[in-house]
Amino acid sequence: MFKEYDVIVVGAGHAGCEAAHAAATMGSSVMLITMNMQTIAQMSCNPAMGGVAKGQIVREIDALGGMSGIVTDKTMIQFRMLNSSKGPAMWSPRAQSDRMKFAEEWRSVLEQNTNIDFWQDMVKGLIVEKGKVVGVKTGLDIEIRGKAVVLTNGTFLNGLIHIGEKNFGGGRTAEKAAKGITEQLIKMGFEAGRMKTGTPPRVDGRSLDYTKMEEQKGDLHPGKFSYTLTEPLTKQRSCYITYTNQKVHEILKTGFEKSPMFAGRIKGLGPRYCPSVEDKINRFADKDRHQIFVEPEGWNTVEIYVNGFSTSLPEDVQYRALSKIPGFENVRMFRPGYAIEYDYFPPTQLNLSLETKLIQNLYFAGQINGTTGYEEAACQGLMAGINAHNKVKGKEEFILKRSEAYIGVLIDDLINKGTDEPYRMFTSRAEYRILLRQDNADIRLTEKGYALGLADEDRIKLLHIKKQQTAELLDEVKKWKVSPEYINPHLEQLNSAPIKEKTSIYNLLKRPDISINDIYNFTPETKASLAIYSEEIRNQVEINIKYEHYVEKEQKMADKIGNLEDLRISETLNYDMLVAMSKEGREKLKKVKPKTIGQASRISGVSPADISILMVYIGR
CATH class of the missing domain: 3.50.50.60 (FAD/NAD(P)-binding domain)
Known part of the structure; x- marks a missing residue:
C-alpha cells in the first residue's frame, strides 16, 4: 500500500x-x-x-x-x-x-x-x-x-x-x-x-466590556518575522489588558479542594514561568492582582483567549471568578480551561x-x-x-x-x-x-x-543585498564629517554634548542619545543619502556602530570557548578508568557520552576539575 x-x-x-x-x-x-x-x-x-x-x-x-x-x-x-x-x-x-x-x-x-x-x-x-x-x-x-x-x-x-x-x-x-x-x-x-x-478558558468577545480595559495596540510601523519579501501588516487588531482582584482570588480559592493540582492528582511538573492562575494566587499570596491579557483569536471570530488565566479548577468556579474581572461582568464562556499531563x-x-x-x-x-x-x-x-x-x-x-x-x-x-x-x-x-x-x-x-539545500536562491540574493547595503552605508557614515558650527545646534536639541572640531557621524553615532534617524536632520547631504536605505539597513548600521566593542568582546569569548568544541572525545573512552575524576563526573559523562570537551564542560555535575582530568587523559 x-x-x-x-x-x-x-x-x-x-x-x-x-x-x-x-x-x-x-x-x-x-x-x-x-x-x-x-x-x-x-x-x-x-x-x-x-x-x-x-x-x-x-x-x-x-x-x-x-x-x-x-x-x-x-x-x-x-x-x-x-x-x-x-x-x-x-x-x-x-x-x-x-x-x-x-x-x-x-x-x-x-x-x-x-x-x-x-x-x-x-x-x-x-x-x-x-x-x-x-x-x-x-x-x-x-x-x-x-x-x-x-x-x-x-x-x-x-x-x-x-x-x-x-x-x-x-x-x-x-x-x-x-x-x-x-x-x-x-x-x-x-x-x-x-x-x-x-x-485558559475561551470566551465570547461580544460579552466583554472593553471600555473597562487598557487597549494594547500593535506597533505604529509593524515589522515582520521573515527575511523574505512577505508583506507587512497594513491594519491590526488590538489586544487588551485587565486584572484579577481579591474577589476573583476568593472565588478561585473556593475550588482549591477540588483542584487536581493541589489534591495531588496531577503528578507532572508544569512550566515554572507560566503557572496556572490558582498557582499564582497561592504562591504569590501577597499580590492583590494579576495581569490578564485579552487576545483575539483571529480577524473574523469573536473567540477570545484569556491569557494569564490558565486553570484546571471546576468549570463553575472558573466562570464565577471570570465574571468578577473588570470587563468580564457579563462574560459568556465557550469552553473551560484545563490542565493536561x-x-x-x-x-x-x-x-x-x-x-x-x-x-x-x-x-x-x-x-x-x-x-x-x-x-x-x-x-x-x-x-x-x-x-x-x-x-x-x-x-x-x-x-x-x-x-x-x-x-x-x-x-x-x-x-x-x-x-x-x-x-x-x-x-x-x-x-x-x-x-x-x-x-x-x-x-x-x-x-x-x-x-x-533548505534556504533557496532568493534568500541568498536578499542576504547579499543586505550585506552590501549595510557595508555601503557604514562606509559612508565613517566618511561623513560635520563641523561644530553646523552640528552643535542639532546636538543641543538632542541634549547631546557639543563638539569642538570636525567629527565623523560614525563617532557621533557611538553616543547613546543619538540615533541614525536623527541624522536625517543634520545636513541635506545626509538626509538624501540615508533616504535610499531601508529601516532595516539603518538599524543594522547603528547597532554595528553602537555595540561594536561588545560584539568584538563576545566574539573573542565565543572563539576561545569554541576551541574546546574542536577537542574530540573518543566514543570508546572508558570513563571508569579515570579514577581521579569525581564519581558524579564519571557517571554523568558515561550517561551523556559527550563528543567534545566543550560539550562535556556544560554537563550538569561535571566540574572544572573533572574537565582538567579529562583533558590530561586525552593528551591536552
Missing part, C-alpha cells in the same frame, strides 16, 4: 510541520502521519508567535529556510517589537496570529510540497530491527516503512486532561490520547517521565542531532523532549528534519553551536543539562545574546541553510 519513505514524521504540530517541510525540501520522500488532518499546525494554546527570546528563534528558523516566520507573517493580526526601549540584544518580535488562518496556511505549505505524503491515523508503535528504526505501526495495524522516524507527539503520549475532579484521556480537548509508543520505548530501555501544561523522555537520551542514543535513525522533537512553546518545538522539528534527511542520505549531521543561534543554546541545554520541568527559552540562557540578535539571524544562518 505504501512505498518505503526516507523520513516518517509522527505528529503534525509545530515540530512535525517544520520537520516534514525541511526533510522534503532538502529532497527526502516524507510521510507525515497525524491523528487528524483538520488540526495540522493547530495553535493549541495562545494564538501568538514569538516573544522574548522566542521571537529570535522564529527568525532563526526563517533564516535557515523554515516556514514558521513566513506563515506567521501571512496570518498575523498584530505585531509588536518587545523590549524596544532596551538594547538590541533584548529586542524580540511578537505577533498575534489568526488561529484558523495559521493552520490553514501551514497545511497549504505542506500540501504544495510534492515530496510529502499524508496519512490520518494514530501511530501505536515503532518497527525496530537490529537497533535501527525501520518504520511505524498505526492504529489500523498498517505498517509504514521508513529509513528514519521523527517523533513529534506533543502532549498526546498518554495524555490526561484535568478539569476539577474530572479527568479523561486526551491529547487536546475533544481529541484522544496516543497509546503504545511510551510503553514500547520503556521496554527498549528509555527513561520516561510526566509533565503538565495548561490552557503527558509523557516525555528526558532529552539527555539524545545526541545533539536529536537522534536517540539507543535506537539509530529515531529522532525526537518538541514536547516529547520536555520543552514548552510553539517556537521551541518548531526549531527542534526543523533540526530533526534536517538531520534525519542527512542521515538517510549519508551526509554529516548539522549542529548549531551556542554562539551561532538560540536554537543551538536550546538543544545544547536539553542534551547536556536535561530538564525535569517544561523548558522555555529566555534571553538569559544565551551567554552570547549580543551576537544572537533577532536582526542578524539571516547573516548568521542563511548561508548555512543554503548549503543544506
Whole structure:
C-alpha cells in the first residue's frame, strides 16, 4: 500500500510541520502521519508567535529556510517589537496570529510540497530491527516503512486532561490520547517521565466590556518575522489588558479542594514561568492582582483567549471568578480551561542531532523532549528534519553551536543539562545574546541553510543585498564629517554634548542619545543619502556602530570557548578508568557520552576539575 519513505514524521504540530517541510525540501520522500488532518499546525494554546527570546528563534528558523516566520507573517493580526526601549540584544518580535488562518496556511505549505505524503491515523508503535528504526505501526495495524522516524507527539503520549475532579484521556480537548509508543520505548530501555501544561478558558468577545480595559495596540510601523519579501501588516487588531482582584482570588480559592493540582492528582511538573492562575494566587499570596491579557483569536471570530488565566479548577468556579474581572461582568464562556499531563523522555537520551542514543535513525522533537512553546518545538522539528534527511542520505549531521543561534543554546541545554520541568527559552540562557540578535539571524544562518539545500536562491540574493547595503552605508557614515558650527545646534536639541572640531557621524553615532534617524536632520547631504536605505539597513548600521566593542568582546569569548568544541572525545573512552575524576563526573559523562570537551564542560555535575582530568587523559 505504501512505498518505503526516507523520513516518517509522527505528529503534525509545530515540530512535525517544520520537520516534514525541511526533510522534503532538502529532497527526502516524507510521510507525515497525524491523528487528524483538520488540526495540522493547530495553535493549541495562545494564538501568538514569538516573544522574548522566542521571537529570535522564529527568525532563526526563517533564516535557515523554515516556514514558521513566513506563515506567521501571512496570518498575523498584530505585531509588536518587545523590549524596544532596551538594547538590541533584548529586542524580540511578537505577533498575534489568526488561529484558523495559521493552520490553514501551514497545511497549504505542506500540501504544495510534492515530496510529502499524508496519512490520518494514530501511530501505536515503532518497527525496530537490529537497533535501527525501520518504520511505524498505526492504529489500523498498517505498517509504514521508513529509513528514519521523527517523533513529534506533543502532549498526546498518554495524555490526561484535568478539569476539577474530572479527568479523561486526551491529547487536546475533544481529541484522544496516543497509546503504545511510551510503553514500547520503556521496554527498549528509555527513561520516561510526566509533565503538565495548561490552557485558559475561551470566551465570547461580544460579552466583554472593553471600555473597562487598557487597549494594547500593535506597533505604529509593524515589522515582520521573515527575511523574505512577505508583506507587512497594513491594519491590526488590538489586544487588551485587565486584572484579577481579591474577589476573583476568593472565588478561585473556593475550588482549591477540588483542584487536581493541589489534591495531588496531577503528578507532572508544569512550566515554572507560566503557572496556572490558582498557582499564582497561592504562591504569590501577597499580590492583590494579576495581569490578564485579552487576545483575539483571529480577524473574523469573536473567540477570545484569556491569557494569564490558565486553570484546571471546576468549570463553575472558573466562570464565577471570570465574571468578577473588570470587563468580564457579563462574560459568556465557550469552553473551560484545563490542565493536561503527558509523557516525555528526558532529552539527555539524545545526541545533539536529536537522534536517540539507543535506537539509530529515531529522532525526537518538541514536547516529547520536555520543552514548552510553539517556537521551541518548531526549531527542534526543523533540526530533526534536517538531520534525519542527512542521515538517510549519508551526509554529516548539522549542529548549531551556542554562539551561532538560540536554537543551538536550546538543544545544547536539553542534551547536556536535561530538564525535569517544561523548558522555555529566555534571553538569559544565551551567554552570547549580543551576537544572537533577532536582526542578524539571516547573516548568521542563511548561508548555512543554503548549503543544506533548505534556504533557496532568493534568500541568498536578499542576504547579499543586505550585506552590501549595510557595508555601503557604514562606509559612508565613517566618511561623513560635520563641523561644530553646523552640528552643535542639532546636538543641543538632542541634549547631546557639543563638539569642538570636525567629527565623523560614525563617532557621533557611538553616543547613546543619538540615533541614525536623527541624522536625517543634520545636513541635506545626509538626509538624501540615508533616504535610499531601508529601516532595516539603518538599524543594522547603528547597532554595528553602537555595540561594536561588545560584539568584538563576545566574539573573542565565543572563539576561545569554541576551541574546546574542536577537542574530540573518543566514543570508546572508558570513563571508569579515570579514577581521579569525581564519581558524579564519571557517571554523568558515561550517561551523556559527550563528543567534545566543550560539550562535556556544560554537563550538569561535571566540574572544572573533572574537565582538567579529562583533558590530561586525552593528551591536552
